[in-house]
Amino acid sequence: MCTYATVNTELDGSAKGPESRWFHVSHGTVYFDHPVHAMADHTLNIDFADPSRGPGARVAVELTASSARALVEAIEGALASAPVEMTA
């Protein structure tokens, strides 16, 4: 199905995107829906984007549900491993 559901979040960081250039990332869009490229019916998709630079300023990832959960754990683990004062 097209799940339609979309979760938007503001982000502050950088991503390496089109033409191997780094750009500032200000927005994240997260949704579970059909992928464009991954060989799965549905994937957890994340767009790291800077809308002010146009639709092409985007790094897109499409992850199976299990690998998306593994990524969440990995992110939480990496954050937890750093001194609290650095990640506050």
Added chain:
Amino acid sequence: MSDSLCAETIRIKGYGGDEVEAYVASPTGDDRRGGVVVIHHMPGYDRATKEIVRRFAELGYDAAMPNLYWREAPGAAPDDAAATARAQGGVPDERLVGDVAGAAEWLRALPTSNGKLGVIGHCSGGRQSVLAACNLEFDAAVDCYGAFVVGTPPDGFPLKVTGLEDRLPKLSAPLLGLFGNDDQHPSPEQVDTLEEILKADDRPYEFHRYDDAGHAFFSVDRPAYRVAAANDGWERIEAFFDKYLGA
């Protein structure tokens, strides 16, 4: 019948008089024929859907597909445009109807038009095909596994998608519905509900439901593709349009 055709990208007048991009395809020759508005799915105005537009030309129809994301992302790659439109909340129903109306008007104005028009969409476009046929005059409408033609989306849905139960009395055309029995959006029960509404209202419709097929079984470039269902579905579409859009 010749299989020669011409396909190109043009601009049409869409909702609110906005100029929007459209992909159009026509058979060569001056024979009178019906027209088909193709509504692209949520992943966008992409290669696979443009192939569907060309297939209708090969079948003998003038076909047009408005780029529903043109306003948000003119000239962008289809996947980037879809991501941008999604992040901004998707396509409002009113705007969809206006853009489909623009494509329909463009088709009707062709010197080859026999005055008959169909509309078809897959996935989100399936619901939008029904929506368009409830708001505009068509001679045939095709819904390929559109979610939320009936039924209420879960609470907290960011996109303003609603069921079309209250609009179905205004359906202007016979409806062909093609569904996978393994799909949950729409579920077989929701397809039953839609069928009951059409039957109770004495509306002309034709539904076909396929085992071993889920959502997006027509998608040749996705794992959901089911060749038997897709081949039969195409034959049903051809017969349906031949019946209602023929001269």
